[in-house]
Amino acid sequence: MDKREFMQAHLPAVGSVRGSREHFAPSNIALCKYWGKRDAQLNLPVNASLSVSLGHLGTRTRVEPLDAPQDSVYLNGRLQGADSRFAQRVSAFIDLFRMGQPEQMFRVDTDNNIPTAAGLASSASGFAALTRAMDEAYGLGMSDTELSVIARLGSGSACRSLFEGFVEWQMGVREDGLDSHAIPVDKPWPGLCVGLVKVDEREKRVDSRAGMQRTKETAHLYQSWPLQAGADLAKLHNALDERDFGLLGAVAEQNALSMHATMIASWPPLLYWQPDTVAAMHRVWALREEGLALYFTMDAGPNLKLLFESASQAAVEAAFPGLEVIKPFGD
Numbered sequence: 001m002d003k004r005e006f007m008q009a010h011l012p013a014v015g016s017v018r019g020s021r022e023h024f025a026p027s028n029i030a031l032c033k034y035w036g037k038r039d040a041q042l043n044l045p046v047n048a049s050l051s052v053s054l055g056h057l058g059t060r061t062r063v064e065p066l067d068a069p070q071d072s073v074y075l076n077g078r079l080q081g082a083d084s085r086f087a088q089r090v091s092a093f094i095d096l097f098r099m100g101q102p103e104q105m106f107r108v109d110t111d112n113n114i115p116t117a118a119g120l121a122s123s124a125s126g127f128a129a130l131t132r133a134m135d136e137a138y139g140l141g142m143s144d145t146e147l148s149v150i151a152r153l154g155s156g157s158a159c160r161s162l163f164e165g166f167v168e169w170q171m172g173v174r175e176d177g178l179d180s181h182a183i184p185v186d187k188p189w190p191g192l193c194v195g196l197v198k199v200d201e202r203e204k205r206v207d208s209r210a211g212m213q214r215t216k217e218t219a220h221l222y223q224s225w226p227l228q229a230g231a232d233l234a235k236l237h238n239a240l241d242e243r244d245f246g247l248l249g250a251v252a253e254q255n256a257l258s259m260h261a262t263m264i265a266s267w268p269p270l271l272y273w274q275p276d277t278v279a280a281m282h283r284v285w286a287l288r289e290e291g292l293a294l295y296f297t298m299d300a301g302p303n304l305k306l307l308f309e310s311a312s313q314a315a316v317e318a319a320f321p322g323l324e325v326i327k328p329f330g331d
């Protein structure tokens with residue numbers, strides 16, 4: 001089944017477009033990562049994952065019906081060429097909603113307030129915000145769960161950006177992916193901090209989509225990944241239940257490094273780290289040796305995301321000058 005067939009089977013009948021709509025969705029950082037697809041068409045994952053949404057940091061997207069031969073796609077105020085990868089991904093996603101009315105075009109304004117230097121992916125918040133805006137533009141009235149399923153078709157991790165706080169993406173078992181969506185995990189953690197360590201802000205040469213495909217196809221080590229992720233997810237739930245920060249940080253860090261181990265074992269090898277990435281890791285480990293409760297996680301890129309609690313903030317900022325600190329649940 002491809003995305004169009006899925007939408008034909010499950011999208012409520014699309015009526016006429018209602019008008020402009022605008023929505024915000026938060027960015028998210030996974031503590032147990034999504035890495036590898038069992039179905040690349042529908043973005044169905046090999047493993048369940050768990051993330052934390054980043055509050056006010058994310059994407060605001062506005063859609064406006066347009067009387068024109070093609071969509072106009074703006075990113076942070078700049079018109080994107082119709083053949084750019086960004087515009088093509090946005091238009092292809094909107095195609096899923098305008099199936100009954102292929103001639104209906106849109107102007108799409110996507111604004112990210114994620115610090116540009118932070119090395120945070122914006123596709124998750126972008127597709128989540130676009131999904132909410134399109135649902136309203138057509139007056140479909142879908143539930144958060146249904147919207148999560150559809151956002152997943154744009155980018156897997158987008159299904160988690162429909163919700164605030166901790167979020168679990170349940171992998172599901174169905175072939176059509178109807179049960180593969182995120183759910184909120186209502187265990188707030190005031191004082192939890194995420195620190196963004198900028199190593200390199202340039203666009204990565206191999207994106208997550210291509211990277212996870214290569215890993216799954218070429219790394220024997222990848223066979224152990226679903227086991228690692230399953231065990232980590234269970235431990236993370238324990239950490240949230242017990243408010244055990246040491247457990248949360250350790251599991252998130254080991255999970256990220258395990259994912260990177262599978263990338264490194266791919267062919268051609270995928271090593272996203274740079275010398276400064278490794279230097280930052282050693283700084284974290286040295287501070288931990290000295291007794292600071294500080295851990296990190298990383299996605300498919302060279303930048304670290306530090307995990308710590310408010311009580312450690314001053315010490316962490318002293319060791320990482322200029323650190324951007326986010327408190328997903330406030331203080």
Ligand code: DP6
Binds near residue numbers: 043155209
């Ligand atoms: C390393 O969601 O960007 O950030 O589904 O192909 O769009 P596609 O991939 P994407 O992958 C994110 C991978 C990750 C881990 C995570 O966020 O769980």
